[in-house]
Amino acid sequence: MKTTRRSFLAKTSLGIAGLSLTKVAAPVSLFSKNELPVVISTWRHGLPANEAAWEILANGGYALDAVEAGVKVSEADPNVTTVGYGAIPDASGKVTLDACIMDEKGRAGSVAYLQHIKHPISVARLVMEKTPHVMLSGKGALQFALENGFGKEKLLTPEMRKRWKEWKKEERQFSPEINIENKRLENHDTISMLALDKEGRLCGACTTSGLAFKMHGRVGDSPIIGAGLFVDGEIGGAAATGTGELVMKTLGSFLVVEFMRNGMSPSDACNAAILRITEKIPDYQEHQVGFIALHKSGETGAASIQPGFEYALKTKNFAGLKEADAWFKKW
Numbered sequence: 001m002k003t004t005r006r007s008f009l010a011k012t013s014l015g016i017a018g019l020s021l022t023k024v025a026a027p028v029s030l031f032s033k034n035e036l037p038v039v040i041s042t043w044r045h046g047l048p049a050n051e052a053a054w055e056i057l058a059n060g061g062y063a064l065d066a067v068e069a070g071v072k073v074s075e076a077d078p079n080v081t082t083v084g085y086g087a088i089p090d091a092s093g094k095v096t097l098d099a100c101i102m103d104e105k106g107r108a109g110s111v112a113y114l115q116h117i118k119h120p121i122s123v124a125r126l127v128m129e130k131t132p133h134v135m136l137s138g139k140g141a142l143q144f145a146l147e148n149g150f151g152k153e154k155l156l157t158p159e160m161r162k163r164w165k166e167w168k169k170e171e172r173q174f175s176p177e178i179n180i181e182n183k184r185l186e187n188h189d190t191i192s193m194l195a196l197d198k199e200g201r202l203c204g205a206c207t208t209s210g211l212a213f214k215m216h217g218r219v220g221d222s223p224i225i226g227a228g229l230f231v232d233g234e235i236g237g238a239a240a241t242g243t244g245e246l247v248m249k250t251l252g253s254f255l256v257v258e259f260m261r262n263g264m265s266p267s268d269a270c271n272a273a274i275l276r277i278t279e280k281i282p283d284y285q286e287h288q289v290g291f292i293a294l295h296k297s298g299e300t301g302a303a304s305i306q307p308g309f310e311y312a313l314k315t316k317n318f319a320g321l322k323e324a325d326a327w328f329k330k331w
């Protein structure tokens, strides 16, 4: 059954908090410092990624190092076929990658349409730390990576080449499938991760090969600051997964952070950003979008259009998967 706007507003506290973007943050219930760190990431492959991040966080390390190390686990894993090495190629058979990273001071780095580099997130971090720019793309991003010691690698595995050939034979048109990651077990999705370290520093990372068999040259939301990821170290962070076109048109992650700035909880803020998509994008029913959010206080939340969006959470008292609130309910 479809969630109506009224039942959706009643379920969350959006009706009370309002949707204005002009007010200043009211603090959400504060965690005490000894309840930190916290790490949250998208999908089931977030579980091992969170573990890698936690090793750094638990030892008092920096959230930026944690999110980079965390998402690198998915980038290196050929069984995660929508991120890094072993990813599904685009329609022309090329693996092209998008990634971005943000720190607690609002510094940002990103790469788009990057080929041949196994860890685009580390290139995005270098763009942030070594250049006066935010984003490098295509050949320029590759050249920058090679000049900075990254090796050129073959990212298309024989399995994915075979799958691409089968796809080509059928000559299917590109069309994003809802919750494709739940239909094919090996086919998970973008990894987006947010972490808050023991010092209260909040950072985020996002890395993907984008939509399977996308048009050659297509760039998604994941490297776009404010769309696939946004962090304001004084408020919180948010990150996205799903059909990037919907997230880009609504600048979803920025919107979630602005809703938190306005006093909403992370959960309400994610639901409000999903509500915005349903109001603005006529064919939203055909797509999946999921948001995760982490407030500066340590509180987390998530929401999606379709049911089935799982996210991985690790705190001192919890480690596991949770399912996000969905606009469409499973009943």
Ligand code: SD4
Pocket: 189, 190, 208, 209, 210, 211, 219, 220, 221, 222, 240, 241, 242, 243, 244, 245
């Ligand atoms: C994109 N948001 O490129 C990414 C891919 C993704 O579910 O998360 N797909 O649009």
